[in-house]
Amino acid sequence: MEEKSVEDIKDMSNKSKQSFLNELMETHAKKVYLLAYAYVKDKGMAEDISQDVFIKCFRYLDGFRGDAAISSWLYRITVNQSKDILRRKKLAQLKYPLKYFEKEQHSESTEQSYIKKNQREQVLQAVMDLPIKYREVLVLFYFYDQKIEEISKTLNEKENTIKTRLARGRDKLKNHPMIQERMI
Amino acid sequence: MGDMFKETKQYYEKNYYDQNIHDHIKKSVNEEINNGRKKSIRTHNRKSYYLATAAALFIAVLIGTSFLSPSVSHVMADLPIIGSIFDSEEEKKKIPKKVNKNQKMLNEEEEIKGKLREMGHSIGLAFYLPYEEIFTVGIKIEKETFQKTHAELEQQVSKLVHSYGRENYEVEVFRYIEGTHIERASYDEWGDWPFDLGRKDDIITSYLEDETGTSEHLNTSIGTGSKNGPNIITVYADTSETDVEALKASLPEKLKTVNFGTYDINIKVLGE
Numbered sequence: 162m163e164e165k166s167v168e169d170i171k172d173m174s175n176k177s178k179q180s181f182l183n184e185l186m187e188t189h190a191k192k193v194y195l196l197a198y199a200y201v202k203d204k205g206m207a208e209d210i211s212q213d214v215f216i217k218c219f220r221y222l223d224g225f226r227g228d229a230a231i232s233s234w235l236y237r238i239t240v241n242q243s244k245d246i247l248r249r250k251k252l253a254q255l256k257y258p259l260k261y262f263e264k265e266q267h268s269e270s271t272e273q274s275y276i277k278k279n280q281r282e283q284v285l286q287a288v289m290d291l292p293i294k295y296r297e298v299l300v301l302f303y304f305y306d307q308k309i310e311e312i313s314k315t316l317n318e319k320e321n322t323i324k325t326r327l328a329r330g331r332d333k334l335k336n337h338p339m340i341q342e343r344m345i
Numbered sequence: 346m347g348d349m350f351k352e353t354k355q356y357y358e359k360n361y362y363d364q365n366i367h368d369h370i371k372k373s374v375n376e377e378i379n380n381g382r383k384k385s386i387r388t389h390n391r392k393s394y395y396l397a398t399a400a401a402l403f404i405a406v407l408i409g410t411s412f413l414s415p416s417v418s419h420v421m422a423d424l425p426i427i428g429s430i431f432d433s434e435e436e437k438k439k440i441p442k443k444v445n446k447n448q449k450m451l452n453e454e455e456e457i458k459g460k461l462r463e464m465g466h467s468i469g470l471a472f473y474l475p476y477e478e479i480f481t482v483g484i485k486i487e488k489e490t491f492q493k494t495h496a497e498l499e500q501q502v503s504k505l506v507h508s509y510g511r512e513n514y515e516v517e518v519f520r521y522i523e524g525t526h527i528e529r530a531s532y533d534e535w536g537d538w539p540f541d542l543g544r545k546d547d548i549i550t551s552y553l554e555d556e557t558g559t560s561e562h563l564n565t566s567i568g569t570g571s572k573n574g575p576n577i578i579t580v581y582a583d584t585s586e587t588d589v590e591a592l593k594a595s596l597p598e599k600l601k602t603v604n605f606g607t608y609d610i611n612i613k614v615l616g617e
Contacts, residue, residue, distance in 0.1 A: 182378075186374060190367055190370050190371065191358065195358060195361060195362055206581070208373075209566055212374055212377070215370070215374045216542075219378055221540070281352050281356035281357075282356065284350070284353040285356060285357055303354060304358075
């Protein structure tokens with residue numbers, strides 16, 4: 162990356178930074194939000210996390226170096242922020258969405274429910290039901306098109322760990338009742 | 346299996362995100378920036394190479410994005426292959442990494458702690474945060490005494506830190522409350538992302554735990570206030586784990602802190 166002088170950065174006002182941030186939000190807010198949602202499975206919390214991510218982005222813009230894509234950097238902050246929230250809230254295994262599902266099961270048979278549910282929703286729910294360590298890898302790999310190496314950096318885990326979790330996550334998914342029929 | 350995930354990805358993006366969420370995020374972030382905190386002095390003191398590389402990045406990013414409208418880039422990012430190319434050729438940046446402290450700095454920390462103890466203070470934690478150029482100190486002290494002596498305490502610590510030639514360091518003194526969230530704090534946590542936000546959240550949560558007299562750690566997150574309004578600390582309550590009514594009854598409407606300002610208390614109930 163070509164190095165610029167200190168004068169260049171001095172010329173960039175807070176207003177310019179904010180304008181740049183708005184461009185980033187326009188492009189990446191959706192991805193950031195959906196990644197956060199994949200962790201917390203709560204709309205309000207995902208919005209709060211997205212907000213925090215972009216505020217940090219604004220605050221620490223001066224400290225970034227250029228050997229990774231901005232999206233990777235944003236995803237890493239999102240992952241850290243989401244995990245931080247989960248760790249603090251002891252919600253690593255949120256049962257919240259499952260409760261909704263259980264309510265549906267009370268009113269109609271599982272079979273009826275499956276038929277009514279959009280197949281994509283079924284797959285999505287199956288992914289969301291996975292333990293976080295598998296879910297995050299599958300989401301980044303399939304929904305964010307990150308390569309193993311990128312996921313390794315995003316999650317700060319070894320590549321072999323990512324490969325193992327990806328394989329196990331897929332296996333678990335295959336055995337998930339909501340997806341089994343569709344897969345086989 | 347790939348096609349199945351591709352379809353699911355499209356479904357997820359289409360059905361779990363909408364313009365309202367998008368607008369809300371943008372609005373909240375801009376409000377926080379416009380009405381929030383002043384730029385920290387330490388930002389101006391950062392080393393020049395940070396600024397120089399940041400300048401290079403900004404230029405690259407601005408050039409890279411100038412010929413792509415947000416809507417085009419948005420659509421491109423949705424396409425698996427094109428999206429990854431787009432990302433990789435787009436603005437390139439990297440998170441700052443946690444600074445590994447050298448032995449000299451670690452020794453200084455111990456010496457400063459020792460001197461503070463000699464002054465009669467009971468220290469919960471005290472260490473440098475080199476990335477932010479802050480020396481943070483948690484003192485075990487009564488609330489009222491802390492409120493009265495906070496400025497004086499900061500002066501004392503500041504004098505000590507500066508005596509080691511670290512005039513560029515700011516000092517942050519907070520009340521270390523035993524038996525609360527703060528006991529989990531360490532440099533490993535605070536020296537890394539999310540830096541000050543995580544640290545502040547830890548400290549304020551411990552204050553709130555002290556206010557409510559709860560023996561369990563509260564699930565909280567610091568959010569932004571409305572325009573010109575106070576900051577907000579949101580307490581999350583999971584109905585499967587928490588007596589929500591008891592929690593609501595124990596929470597104050599506001600939390601006033603001598604070093605971080607005033608926070609409105611909100612509660613979000615999960616699992617209802």
